[in-house]
Amino acid sequence: MIRIKSIFLKLFITHIVILILSHLVFAIASYLLFKNNLTELHLNLEGFNQLKYLFIPSSIISITITGLFTFYLTKRITAPLREINRVALLVARGQFHQRVNIKTRDELGQLGETFNYMTHELASLDQMRKDFIANVSHDLRSPLTSIQGFARAFLDDKIPNDKKRHYFTVMKEQTERMIKLVNDLLDMSQIESGQLEIRPELFNLSELVRQVMARMDTEFVNKKLNVELISGEVQDIYVFADHDRIDQVIVNLIQNAVQFSTYDSTIEVFLKREEQAVVSIRDYGPGISQEDIQSIWERFYKADIARTKKAGTGLGLSIVKHILALHQTDIQVESEVGIGTTFTFTLPLTLNKSNNMK
Template sequence: MINERQELEEFFEEAFTYATYGIGKVSLDGSFIAVNPATCNIFEYKQDELSSFKFFQLLHPDEEVLKIEDIYDQINVTNTVAKHQNRYMQKGGKVAWCEVTFTLIRDEVGTPLHYLIQIVDITERKESENKLQETIERYTSLKKYNHDAILSLDLQGQVMNGNKMAEKLTGYKLDTELIGMDIANLIGHENVKRILEDALHDNTVEQGIESIITKEGEEVEVLTSIAPIFINSHNIGFYLIAKDISEQKKLLLAKESAESTNQAKSEFLAMMSHEIRTPMNGVIGMTELLLETTMLNSEQREYVEIIRKSGDSLLAIINDILDLSKIEAGKSELQEDILDVRNSISDTLSIFSSKAAEKQLELNYLVGHDVPEYIISDADRLRQVLLNLVGNAVKFTEGGEVIVRVKKVIVEPDTSHLEFTVNDTGIGIPTTRLTDIFEPFSQVDSFMNRTHEGTGLGLAISKKIVELMGGTIRAESDGQQGSSFIFTIRYTPKISVEHKTKQSLYLPSERPGKILIAEDNKINQIVLAKMLEKLGHSVTIADDGDAVVKAAMNEVYDIIFMDLHMPVMNGFEATKRIKETSPPDTCPIIIAVTANALKGDREKCLAAGMDDYISKPIKRDVVTRLIDQFMNSKVGK
């Protein structure tokens, strides 16, 4: 009996000492009485150190507060042990998850003596559970908030699960209709067969699934991905992820339709430009020639002047309409080069100087000291905006002044902008009209019953140009007197004197030139021929492209004015043949002449080997400048 008792005591001592989980005796107030080595290992304290603690003092500060009295009450109520999982602080500051079982020990009469505790370190298990929970939450979140439909199917092709987007795409309810459904109802039997048989080794299977059949029988175009589902290294099914691309297809079709419309608009503009400018060339050209004769009496000259002015006005209207249409059709682009800011403003104001003098208006401009002398921008476009704004200011101002101010401003980081302000002391603009005056065909003075002429396109064109130049435009006025138009343009700073030499004028050529006109329109032949003959040049006319090429092969010409649209052979093909067959030292200068004035026309001409480009109606000063320029360059050679 004594031996059995001794063996039992030895057994309990060994179990206490060598147990892999913590065993301890805790007093009724929660203080440590005794602990085994495993308890010391769990909390990383020595036995004598733990004896100075009460058990719940080791709880993590973020854990809910527990008291030994709570444990006592719990055991008394349930008449069982009390078990808790909590975080505890180790001596080194690390956290240990522990599952602690409290057993209340009593004497023979039931009086509580102390607690026996068992402590199991469950830190690794908790970390695994947390990772698993995190994975589940991520997957659940992915399914719930993904913008694509996600369906899982088993190896028999049955739907196992899905997300809300799958419900939305297919029209079926997830719990009552989709789960358990044969997915062939959605994508067809052939696609299901290919997924189940080939998806593990062929990633092109998904490319064959281009649509999903909805509950209503509609076919929705989708972009599909297939992913296998593996559990314990075994393939148990597949994910089918489908993106609805029907809206993208609609947008693509709309884009293609818009591009087709723009192409049609461009072709219409080219035709209108050609059809209108060709007869206008005859009207304006013949008028200029008529004014140069000495046979007109004063009355006849007055009538011809009226015709010329009317022709110029009509051409300005045509240019406005075509210009706005070109910009809206996306057929207008910037031609950036060196621009002298002060000269551009000065030149603009000089155009209106005589009109301003008639009205006793002062024209002035002020340029900020930090505005560079030269910038890289589109000089013609800037001049067009200034002409519109200054022209309006002069038109609507009967007394006082018109002033143009320029300053450098910061609109966005690392980008240079100039701000132009055109102020006048004119009739002002109603405050309700400060925005709509930039709409096409809106008249600034329409509220005054059209007392001034104009198409109402100037401000609309200016707005489009300014936006094309990376800026904005607005109007300010109190509606009583005076108005301000403020616009900005983006530019690249450029300070260089080299470009000044490039702006030098060409001296008039003293040698008469031998010139070939390639033109099929009889009136335009007469206009250009008479213009050139009056300048002292020898002129030959060819009616079509083939005749031009033959003429250039039989005679040496200094310059060919090449119409682009001719019968038999167009100007591009004729230019190509002439350039290919003419010796370099006798190859003529070829200047394109076209009734078109659209984006890219100049670039096409230069790319085809032509040396320059002019548009109809042809002005005498433009022709004179080009001839002088190229004749001088020939002499220089």
């Protein structure tokens, strides 16, 4: 059995078959009607035969002309599909800048617009992927190069004894930087596969914030930052959430603030109890334009004005948003260029440990 793969041929053959069948039906019906009514039509058998032979070339001419017209219409109707197929093959080869040119406003036109939107999104994602690979390569190569250089200097005994502790500290910081990058990549991989899970538990949010700030004290000192914890609460605030993941959220947000704060500036961490626990982290850095605020949550997003100029791979804020989404809460950002930025998120409250464990 012959299988036709072209929709153009299928449509064309279908129209021709319908055309021929319609002529056959017309011919049979005419034959029966004329034969039974020759007397009434004042036709003899010879005249009927002449009429019959005239009908045959007329049908051939009709089928030919109509067939050509059908060929034209079928080709015109299927042209958008052929165009989409052509561009799809190019897109499959990585040419994401390709667009289909369909001017109709019917369903095929809508399909073309959807296809163009898809290729635009693929092009954006491909560019972010390329930028991401370049950024990751740079962020891995820089600390590895530093560690390699220091290790070689130690092996060659070229570092004075009084400087060794300093360079060991630098190597430790570079190693921690690589570990954080790898951890971010693993977290993003889990997020994309839907395997990132949270394990809520009761914990002291106030104490967690204090611990995070204490752990990051070296970063504050190196940049001469004044970091303040501002809370008007008399008692510590307890929440029900994933302790480790919220620790990760707070660390990422404070590190983000540190990276984009100028030397001798201030970072403020607000902690208060409302209907929920509210955590806000404010810096007085360059700020974010309103056009870029929505984009900062995207994976791999990097733009100088969107706070990714100095470090990072564009994963931190995306991971933060996903972690908070798993907690069924959101994060808000308020920013003004040249003034600073504030990130705020909330967590469900628990009054105290005993109430939660009942």
